[in-house]
Structures are given as structure tokens and as C-alpha cells.
Amino acid sequence: MDQPGSGYFDAAAGLPLHPVAAEAMQAAWADGWADPSRLTGAARRSAILLDAARQAAAEELDVRPDELSFLPSGVHALQHGLLGSLAGRRRAGTVLLHSAVEHSAVFAAADWHRVHGGEVEVAGVDGTGRVRISEFVELAGRPGVATAVLQAANHEVGTRQPVAEAAEQLAGLGVPLVVDAGHDLVYGRPPDEAPVFTADARLWGGPAGVGLLVVRHGTRWRPPFPTDESESGRSLGPPNVPAIVAAVAALRATRAGREAEGRRLAGLVDRIREQVPLAVPDTVVLGDPVDRLPNLVTFSCLYLDGEALLTELDRRGFAVSSGSSCTSDTLTPSHVLVAMGALTSGNVRISLHPGVGQADVERFLAVLPDAVAAVRAQAPGSPAVRETEGRTEAATVLDSRGRRCPLPVLDLARALPDLAIGAELTVLADDPAAAGDIAAWCRMRGQQLVGQQDAGDGGTAYRVRRVR
């Protein structure tokens, strides 16, 4: 396969098949099509390929071959990993602990666990998206905690999590840690300390259909769902041998050059982190600037709908993703950005791949200000501020109900300068994303969010004081 276009800045959403993966898969079609659990000659050839792939991947991940299973996707591996760990620890309790910024698959598994009688605890994060380790460990030490989950690095803002420390402390408490190794496995190192970890082959140019699940010897683990003998009871259905062979070939090829490539991509990301706030007014770069994934950076732009910017950038040849979903059906902005207390509006996630060079990044930086300006220019006018005579402290009211994020913040930004310093403006808004965004805007602008209260009909009244 060719590299994706050099404007493809969305590697974390998946990559095209790595050339060595395509080659390996075609070769494996001849000898790896049969179900390796059978007794025929074709099955034996298939089993040999599978064993060799498992051995190679185990070496790469520094685990024993029988600790490694192949599942149908990264999501399957992650959910199996954590729910299987819960099932194996039923005697210890039914509480699942995870951070507030895990992959949505963890939240889905947690919901399912709750519906089936389990309990869930969530540990908060700081402003960079890093879990508060003392809170995480404190929660893990409570009675009934069976299993904890933590990602190696956040998939939306790139911040690395303290998995080594968490695994060590939790081991002392007797609570196993399941690590979503995810993006960090491509350029980083496997989470050696974790009793269970998982990964998705799509992140390194492997084919769809392959997730990796490592369950270390001595870890309690039981199949959470109906099972067969496939992959020692850790998967279901005959293993997809050609896809597994391809995924492992791509893993080795990608990790062979990971240090130099990681440094190169980190340099490109540094350039983006530095330039975007200079080139685009009212923009914040999110996540830890140093201890982070080398190839991923996220920023949020005020007064902007993320999906509109995404579409505008796509039109100009750049594919990115967005943690804003103000215009999507769900009306729910990224749970990661909300947990960080970050601005959710106008969010853009960039994740680079080996086919992206310095020139592509410069081209992106040249295009971005225009794209942002074009989208901002499309924002509709704000509602009029009305003065109310009343008993409330904030007599100046801006009615942004029915207007979706980022419009309430835009309305606020337009109206506040007309007030006297020290005066208060009440913004009425019914888009749930406004809560985080108004707070983030006040922080960014040095204004004061005095308070907020229910205004009926699903709306909220936000009281903002002009400080400067």
C-alpha cells in the first residue's frame, strides 16, 4: 500500500495497510487460510504460521508467547482484557476503576458492567489530561475494587499516563492494572509492569481485525463472554491467521525504526505546538508538552465549531479529527476534554504518520489561519442583550438558548466588552457543552465565572463578571 496522502494528519484513527503487511497477508493466504485447530495438513501449515507470528510478536512485546492472544479488534481486546480481569477477581469485589479519559470502549464496558450488577469508580485528571495518581491509588485501595484500567497515553491529547507507577502501587494493593497500550506501543515501549495490556494493530498499519491481548502468567482472568477453545479461551472463532501474520509483520517493521521516527515526529509536533497559537488567535494547545505521544497534538480554537473546521481543512487537503461534536447527533463533546476542564469548541486533533514531512507541516500551518478565519466568519449573529429589571444580581441577560456550541461562548465574548468592568452578564444556554466552554473561556480571558444555576427547561444560567 502507498502511504496515505501527505495531508493525512489522522494516523490515530488508523493507517493504510503497511507495505510489509500487505505482502505478508498475500503470502499467508496460501498457507494460512485453514483453521489452525484442525488436524489436516492445511491446518498444520496454518498453525505453524500462527505460532511463528505469536512468537515474533511476543519477542517484540517482551512477553511469553502463551501470554499473548489475538482478538478481532483492539476494542475487543481492551474490553475482554478488563471484563475478563473483573470476572477473574469476582471474589475480591465488583468495582471497576478507570480514569476519566479512557477510550470510549472502556466507558461502554463499564456501562455494561454496571447494568450487570457491578460498580464503577472514575479517577479524575489534571489540566493536561493526566490521571491524578494519588486519587487513582486511593480509589484502588478501597474495599471491593477488583480491577483498574489506565491507558498508556491519552488518545485525544497525547499526554502519557503514569502506568509504571500505577501498576507498581496497585500491585502492592493486590489490584491488577489493565493497560490500554494503544498509541504508545507504536513509538514507545510495552507496559512491562502491567499484568494485562492490549493494543490495536490498526495503529501501526496492520489490517483491521487484529487486537492484541496480553495476560501475564499468574494473573487471574476468566472469559467474560461465551467462548470456545480459540486462543486458549481468550477469543472466539477461528483465528484470522493471514491478518495476524500481517499485523505482526507491520508491528516489527514499524517498531524497528521507532526511536529515530519518534524523534522526527516529536520535532514536527513541537513545531505545531509552537506555531498554532501564534498563527491563530484565541487558540489553546492542550496536553502535556513534554511527556506525551511523539506524533499527536490537540488544540482548541475559540468561537469555532470543530466539525466545521474539520470539513474546511478537508476541503484544503488535510484530514484531521475533532473531539468537539457540537454539531453531531449526540450533542456531547469529548469526555476527555470535559474531564480536563479544557475548551471543547473548535477542537482539532492532529496525529502524524511516517509519510508526513516538514514541508507538509509547514503547508498545514500556512493553511490553518485562513481555514479558521473562514469558519469563524460563517458564525451567525448574536442575540441582543436585554436589560431586565429584576431582583437578580445580574440584570443583564443574554439569551443563547437553542444555540449550539460554540455560539453561546461567541455570544458571551461579543457581549461582555459592552458591560462596565465589575458588571455581571447572565448567559442562558441549553447546550450542555456550554458549561465547560464558558468556564474555559473565562479562564483563558481572565474573566470571572461567578456561578451557574438551573434556569428550567433544560437550560442553565451562567453568571459572568467582567473583570478586565
Next chain:
Amino acid sequence: MDQPGSGYFDAAAGLPLHPVAAEAMQAAWADGWADPSRLTGAARRSAILLDAARQAAAEELDVRPDELSFLPSGVHALQHGLLGSLAGRRRAGTVLLHSAVEHSAVFAAADWHRVHGGEVEVAGVDGTGRVRISEFVELAGRPGVATAVLQAANHEVGTRQPVAEAAEQLAGLGVPLVVDAGHDLVYGRPPDEAPVFTADARLWGGPAGVGLLVVRHGTRWRPPFPTDESESGRSLGPPNVPAIVAAVAALRATRAGREAEGRRLAGLVDRIREQVPLAVPDTVVLGDPVDRLPNLVTFSCLYLDGEALLTELDRRGFAVSSGSSCTSDTLTPSHVLVAMGALTSGNVRISLHPGVGQADVERFLAVLPDAVAAVRAQAPGSPAVRETEGRTEAATVLDSRGRRCPLPVLDLARALPDLAIGAELTVLADDPAAAGDIAAWCRMRGQQLVGQQDAGDGGTAYRVRRVR
């Protein structure tokens, strides 16, 4: 891909990638690698390919595109289909009904359902492996039955099941039928009448990693496991677009010639059904001779271990499978053969594919008698019969404890002719497979199984009277 060797007689265990599937998959790597749920250009191209594949498969299966979902394997599709139907019918009750000869994935799902508080009813089959429809319908009408499962045709003996009649009768009772369309979808027709049906692309030369789940409009269905928005909540993880495109291409190519090919294969199977009992002494052909899968036939040979015969045939260039597992770790013979009351020893399943011709079948028929004789010659000698003075009616005892199937039947066959007509022999055996095999042998030989009783230490005493 090439056809597998012309001695590959195990099509029901999976086929190599169909040439059109390989071609389609390679083409789809360029435009179908991205997660189709995203908003980038690559994602849109991927979504277009996925939509087209869904449309084409839906036409082939005579369903609406939004009734069809793609899952990571046939086993996933089947378990999701039935457990999702149970979840959607929770108000009606918690009883799952299935036939005694379903795929092991149904038994695994039923076990899981039971562990999670559900109940399970199992309907018996006749000597050909066909479900007793009156029993099936009677059980379905009992209070609390939420869902029933029936395969279109049995995967071990080929007998077709009365799915149309079952679906109609169960619709009258308000109980949805989930059909494992499996092998019958390759040469037969989709089970139109069933509210839910599933299939595995590996059966028609599609790649591993693709199962099909059809849930008809108006059918109650809820995700049984943690889910995301993938495939309208019916699957998990981004769809594997290249594999889906390939699976659908192979489905259409295979079904395009299904009538002529089905007739041709049925003729080859007729030839095997007719010749095997003539060429190999003490052999029975199983399953319905007429209303069956065109390409599949099963027989059992007395005094023979199935896996040993499978190995011997493999050595002579023929790949088959076996429902006997007398020498495997589990010691459990095929639940299908047991439910039919058929001889489980020396079982061979043959399933043909388009690359097999008349000459291959004749070559197989020429090789088989020698292969059977060679394996039978390896059987160890029998224990001595001992006369006991005692109060039991059968004073002649043959101790076959510690000897695995097929040895207890072989011991019986060797010892009985030495008795007078009308006399009784007590066979002590502790291999659970002996129960079915001794009963089947007595039926085949016209001898009388007088009774059986617990003989302590996990052994059973079988009383056999010599009738002729």
C-alpha cells in the same frame, strides 16, 4: 488463491480465499482502509465501499441493507444474534430453546446464558439428525420461552432442518426463530421466514473475520455485550471494510453458480453414500439421504478410532474431519452423533468444494478400504472374558475398563460370538462414549442391549444378550 488440493475434503471447516475475494480485498486496501465512521475523505471512500458491499449482500440474501450487519466471525454473528434476541425479549422470559444438534457456539452461548440466570431447553432429533418439529414447537409454546435457535442444516451430518415450518409455527406463538444459515447459504436459499439469521463467510471462500447477522425489521433485539455505534450497535470496533468487500464478492461469485454446482456435488456425495458401505465392512452412512446439504456426507466405521483414520487418510492425501474424539483430551464424542443415537466411533465427515471432481472421489473410494483396514489392524488385543459365579444374571464378564472407545465395542464384538445364543455378556467400560457405541452396535448387529447400570468408579456395566 488456488483451489485447495483436490484431496481437500473438508470444505465445511473453511476454504482458501476465493480468487475474486483476493482481488477485491487487494483493491479495497487502497480505498477501504479507513474507519468509515470518520469525517475525512479516506473515511468517506471507505464508507462508500462498505455501503456498496452491504447493498450487494442484502440483494443476494433478499433482505434490506439496514437489516444486515457485519461481525468479526460467524461465531460472533450467531452468538450475537441469539443472545441479542434473548436480551430484546427479556420481558417475555429467559428461556432459550435450541435443538440438540446445533453448532457448539450455540451450546457455549447457552452455557453463558445459564450462568447469567437464564434457562435452556433442548429439543431432541431423530436418527437422521433432524429436530423433532412437534417437540420443538411444543417446547417453544411453553411459558417463558424468549427465543429459539435452529440451524438450516446440520454441520456434521448434512441433514436439513425444517426451518420454514419452525419459523412459521413459532411466529404464531410469538417466539422469534434465530437461524444459523451456515452451510446451507452456499448452495441453498436464505431462510426468508426467520426474523434473525446468521452466516460465516469462511464457508464460501470469504476471508476470516467476517460473519453476517440479519435482524429483520420489527424484531426485538438488543446488544447483549458492550457495544459502540459500529454497525448500528450490532458489532464492535470499526468494520473491517476490505474483508467485508472480499466476503461479499465471494458470496456473489459462489452463489452465481450454486444450482449447477450443487447438483454436481450432490451427485458426488450420492456416489460416496452408495459406495462406502459396499467398500468398507461394518460402516454406516449417517444423515438424511435426500433432504441434506449437497456437498456433505458423514459415515461411521465400527472398531475404529476416527482420529486415527483421519491421520491415515491425511497421510494418503485426503483431508477430512471427524466427529469422534475418542483419543482427544476431552473424551467427548460429537454431541450431534450422540443426540442422533448414532455410532460415534470411526466417524468421518466429508465436505466437498468446487475444486473436487469425480476422479478425486473415485481415488478416495479406492484408498478408503485400505486406510480403514490399516487402522483396524492396529487395534490392541481384547481382555479375556471371565466367568463369575455370582448372583447376577449375567455371569460372563468382559472388563474393558481403562480402554478407550472404540475398544470396548471391539471387545464386545470379539467376545459375543463365543457365547451361546440367548446368553448374556456384561461389558464393564468407563469411557463415556461406550454408552452410545454399544447401543448403536447392538442395533446394527441385531443383538439386544438388555440394560446398563452404574458399576462404581465411573464405570458402567452393559448387559448384552446374544440374539443371533
